[in-house]
Amino acid sequence: MELYDGRPADAAERLPREVRTYDYLDGLGISYKRTDHERADNMEACNVIDAVLGVIICKNLFLCNRQKTAFYLLMMPGDKKFKTKELSAQINSARLSFAEPADMLRYLDIEPGAVSIMGLMNDRGHNVQLLIDEDVLKDEYIGCHPCVCTSSLKIRTADIVEKFLPATGHAYKTVHLVGED
Numbered sequence: 001m002e003l004y005d006g007r008p009a010d011a012a013e014r015l016p017r018e019v020r021t022y023d024y025l026d027g028l029g030i031s032y033k034r035t036d037h038e039r040a041d042n043m044e045a046c047n048v049i050d051a052v053l054g055v056i057i058c059k060n061l062f063l064c065n066r067q068k069t070a071f072y073l074l075m076m077p078g079d080k081k082f083k084t085k086e087l088s089a090q091i092n093s094a095r096l097s098f099a100e101p102a103d104m105l106r107y108l109d110i111e112p113g114a115v116s117i118m119g120l121m122n123d124r125g126h127n128v129q130l131l132i133d134e135d136v137l138k139d140e141y142i143g144c145h146p147c148v149c150t151s152s153l154k155i156r157t158a159d160i161v162e163k164f165l166p167a168t169g170h171a172y173k174t175v176h177l178v179g180e181d
Helices: 016-027 043-053 084-091 101-108 117-122 134-138 157-168
Strands: 033-036 059-064 071-076 128-133 141-144 151-156 172-175
Touching: 016 117, 033 043, 043 141, 043 151, 059 101, 071 101, 071 117, 071 134, 084 128, 084 172, 101 117, 117 128, 117 141, 117 157, 128 134, 134 157, 134 172, 141 157, 151 157
Parallel strands: 071 128, 128 172
Antiparallel strands: 033 151, 059 071, 141 151
């Protein structure tokens, strides 16, 4: 794997959702590093990519309440365990579960394995609430997928918070996850 500055020189073989991500970031003047790799749809594969990027890729979970009336994108460190009860108490939403792939595609234009904050650019109806674990915000960079799981990006956390999120119209709620047994 190699580390590149910005978008691929030739996007002909790329999915439209990936190209739109680069267009969006470039339009906002956000610089990023990129690496291409085999399908990375689990944290073990992401650990190898982390080493190339020099950043830890966030664990991104797409969640919903039981009634499917509230959807959440949770960003947390990859090494923390996710405990539904711990998060539910902080956001006053009982019975959280993983959302269906169809909802992920409908709201974020992302398929399983590629869940990323970048999908919020596709949530024009603001149906998804962003939740970020406080430890993610402490890092200088965020590692994420550009709406596909065959490339990964390294972006300044400040650019995500100060440029990307305002452009998408999404605010975020900081959560504190311990993730211990």
